[in-house]
Amino acid sequence: MSERPRLAAMSTEAAAATAGVPTPPTVAVRVPPRSWRSELRAVRIVWRRELIRFQKDRMRIVTSLVQPLLFLFVLGSGLQQLSAASTDGVDLKTFIYPGVLCISVMFTAMFSAASIVWDREFGFLREMMVAPVRRSSIVVGKVLGGASVASLQGLILLALAWAVHVPYSVGLVLGVFALQLLLAFSITAFGVMVAARITQMQSFMGVMQMIVTPMFFISGALFPVGDLPGWLTVLNRIDPITYAVSPMRTLVFDQLDISAAASATLNPPITWFGWEVPIALQIFAVFALGMIMLGIAIAEFSAGE
């Protein structure tokens, strides 16, 4: 395409930007009809955006470490004096560690899900919603992105294993990462599901805190779940987080050289009416719940205009 006379009405700024630079030839793009490949590309780019944003947001990485560290070192060291007698020689920090691995993921995943509320507030959600792709691709990308970010955050805490007397092994690293990914996936799916209905940031964070904080406390992240009062046992068994904390603790304890008695007290098996729930089923329960919530989130976003 040839250079044409510029319009006098064009501002100096725009003229300066294009003057001297020959106008690049017109590149005509054709947007292909929707296909599974275009959906995959959409999922991938939404996922990648979460990672890019995480990487740019150093502040968030640091701030979301504060809470887990408080639990681990302040609460863990503080209560150690009270609990030394009853933990059969196991450091309380070591006991709490699997719970803290879960909490860090939970709260990061919550913030990841909150980003969909921000996106709505800052208009970016609209840019994604008008693209010629399925809403489900956007939601799946968002949930996977949030899950990835949360488990990356979890990896930082994995680096602290030495400080709580947990030896490293390939099994530990892979296992913790996989469990964190799973938990983060489910929590993000839950958050995105909530975000489909609650469009105000304050209300969203309020609702999430109101639900996630009790779930965390009841889950047994900070105490053994063997001999709880009846009402708490019921709540504990209903709480989905229980089924993420228990496999995590089992995984960590498998790395330790502790007495059978200590293991039985500190990491008792989860039971339903006396039936011992297998670890694999516990993990599956967390996954299944995540999938159900993802399904609801997709339905919610697809129904909206």
Next chain:
Amino acid sequence: MPAPAISVKDLRKSFGDFEAVKGVDFAVDTGEVFGFLGPNGAGKTTTINMLCTLTRPTSGQAEVAGFDVVTARDDVRRHIGLVFQDQTLDGYLSAEQNLRLHAELYGVEKALVKPRMEQVLRMVGLWERRGSQVLTFSGGMRRRLEIARGLMHSPRVLFLDEPTIGLDPQTRASIWGYIRQLQRQEEITIFMTTHYMDEAEFCGRIAIMDGGEIVALDTPTALKEAVGADRIRIETADDERAIAELRERFGLEATVSEGAVSFAVADGEEFVPRLFAELEVAIKAVNLSRPTLDDVFMSHTGSTIRDAEESASKNRNRAAMQAMAGRR
């Protein structure tokens, strides 16, 4: 004659019992710059949202780029570019990343992403700043980037909802520069809304919208001609004589207002030379004013655009509350 880029038949949208768009009909030709003019709350954005498949019409039909906005939603989306009134960029990403994300969402062929990006970023003068975070951009730069993004996938129709609102005159001028450049370089139809009268002048045709209806639709020139006369004001040495002479020689009724003689004629530019040649009273000053789109708006709606905005804002609040109540 190619098929129209946009054709709309009896399109309506209600929010609860409030009818935001009351049955509009129009067609936009390929390559045209078509403007929607009207006060805030006139139903412009609702109409544009229906054409962009963001809002489902209550009734009526609309086709964009040859596809129905309800039954072929994805096909419409593939062929349109959107620049919204509120910004929709990701401030944490760089300009380049924003465009790349858009290209991926739209499935732009990988080999074309880079050259197309360079083209659109150069056009809006942001190529040098492609690596900067959007958070560091000024309002005008962001709007330019949004226009570039809207063009990333070579849309057949570009929708611009108030593209120049809240921008300084210089940026507004450059945005119009891009729109003209686009018209020359690409086969693109531009549909825009504005409530700046002076900008509507740049459109090929404009539709004036008020209270959910199109009250007039034509080229700016034709619309102004339809309003009629130019107004001429002269300052003379003897106003009384001038008025008498105007009546005798030209058959014009003139009045004195604010110290000048003023009267209306059909074609002011051609009349002024005759006036100087034939009027015997000495003329000290002359002022010719053509009808503006403000006058056009006034003649069709009976109010100035500012007054219309005030009364519309009441309706708008009502509509917004109903829309909220209606939402899950």
